[in-house]
Amino acid sequence: LCLKAVVTATNYNWTFEKLVLHLLEEYQKINKSCRIAVVVFSNVASLQMDQMLSKLKNNSTLCLKAVVTATNYNWTFEKLVLHLLEEYQKINKSCRIEVVILV
Numbered sequence: 001l002c003l004k005a006v007v008t009a010t011n012y013n014w015t016f017e018k019l020v021l022h023l024l025e026e027y028q029k030i031n032k033s034c035r036i037a038v039v040v041f042s043n044v045a046s047l048q049m050d051q052m053l054s055k056l057k058n059n060s061t062l063c064l065k066a067v068v069t070a071t072n073y074n075w076t077f078e079k080l081v082l083h084l085l086e087e088y089q090k091i092n093k094s095c096r097i098e099v100v101i102l103v
Contacts, residue, residue, distance in 0.1 A: 017076060
């Protein structure tokens with residue numbers, strides 16, 4: 001999967017994370033079979049989290065999951081999603097997401 005963007009007056013000041021998230025959203029609009037969801041857990045009991053995770057396993061959507069920690073507490077949502085995608089690619093070697101930015 002190669003996401004491409006051209007720097008414009010609209011996205012010139014966007015962070016890299018915001019640009020990647022925007023590209024993924026646009027890609028999902030075009031490619032209806034590609035579905036990515038993000039679930040962030042904060043202050044959820046372990047039992048409840050386990051129950052929710054077991055329900056999500058059967059979901060055909062690529063579901064990226066995160067728990068709020070001291071490390072990611074102050075991250076933007078865009079940075080968290082980008083980090084989760086990087087981790088997903090490390091685990092799933094067949095999945096490659098590349099971003100090309102044309103200036």
